[in-house]
Amino acid sequence: MNRTRTFGLVAALIAFAVLPNFLKSYGVYLMTLFCVYLMAIFGLNLTVGYAGQMSLGQAAFLGIGAYQAAIFLKLGWPIFIVLPVAGIVCFIVGLILGFPALRVQHHYLAFATLGFNILVYLVMRNEEKVTGGTFGIPGIPRPSLFGYSLDGALPFFYFTFLSVVVLALFLWWLLRSPWGRAFAALRDNPMRATSLGINITAYTLLAFAIGAACAGVGGVYYAALVQFIEPAPFHFSASLTMLLAVIVGGSGRFFGPVLGTIIVVLLPEWLRFMQNWYLAVFGFAVVALMIWLPGGLLSIPERLRWKGAAK
């Protein structure tokens, strides 16, 4: 990353950190929600964008993480135990979900993961003793950090914001390591990857597992943010929305999820002034983006460069 980009990134991070101080509580809530979804969408971008494995089950992992957090936080477990537990459980479930990807690809894999999401959703809705069924789990406490309460909207925002930055740094490091490049090799051509000795079985499973762990961790923050969870936010339509964020932002581009999450989480809120029309306008904007920018928003500079070169 060159100096201009680094400077721009640091400026954007500072602006994002300062902005909630000037917002009402709903604005802070939305910015925190943005960070939560960004964790899950960063993970999905690794699975779909970098490793080329189709997944329509990301909301299920967000849900698994959220339900675990709801149960364990209510039992009084500290956040530093709840977070790794959620990450590890989702990593293992993601690893298992990766097995169909070893046999099927593309839309077949999409349906396999979609089926998984529906299965998890049905468990959340019907296993009332554990999940509270359609009534959900209310009264989830916000965690505290070294004795400092994160009850307030702003402290919890900063905790979530710092966490997403740490997660992004980890993914940045991972994707720039030889292991990260192996994901790209797997996406571009599994046969070529095999010829280099890349264990495509392991990398396919890891792509699902790491993506799932990111969503599981995001789920912990989601439960603590909304303090009440029920199955609806983890319906497969949420998985579609997350996939949309990956594609709209720029699949396989590191910062694509940031723009994508802005579009799917924040844009509908900004369009609310249009009242009944806001979802229609949002839908139209997404269709237009897909037609004119199939490579996502982050492909704009590249397209401009190509146009310049063509002239």
Next chain:
Amino acid sequence: MADKIIEFDKVIAGYSPSLTILNETTLDARRGEITLLIGPNGAGKSTVLKTLFGMLVPRSGEVRFEGKRINGKPPRALLADGIAFVPQGRNLFGSLSVRHNLELGGITLPRGELPARIEEVLARFPRIRERIDNQASTMSGGEQKQLEVGRALLLRPRVLLIDEPSIGLSPKLVQEVMTLLRGLADAGTTVLMVEQNVRTALKYSNRALVLEMGRLALDRPASELLHDPDLNRLFLGGHARTAA
């Protein structure tokens, strides 16, 4: 005569139970030589390489490397044993830089060893060094093929399997690639090559094996076959006069 480093003994293999490509194939490649596999489309040339590299598991028969059975051994293990494979077509990851492509080639090496191995390859291929930070897709066809071979050499293989290295290259670049392969063989690396550009490839090879319908139909010194008036017929299909 050089000793046999690769042996296929009555190997039966294919892509599904109903699609048998190698039909009791028996052949060998000798140490430090370029062995050229030729034959009409569908004869099983690429399938020999894939079976040898563990991408296909033989249904019967035996594949041996330095006398040891390697049937069904995974590619990763074969790379560690000293067999490298450059598949057909463009094999680079175009979106990655030249350096990152090289690093991927050494993914099975201990990380500490990788920089020295990359340096070794760059010393051999100065043109790759010049383009080290460029995106791989911006290189010329010849440079890309050099990078592919260089990437395979990172692991210091004793056997290099290469499938149609001339595909998509201009005649001048084909000569360059063949010279490169000849140099490798002269330095001791065994090369097993599938190539459609038969006349050029024969000039650089030691032996030619003609496959027909998944069986070895002819095994002759390359220089001899190059001057055979029936070469075109052999290559395009038809029965070989002298069975191996």
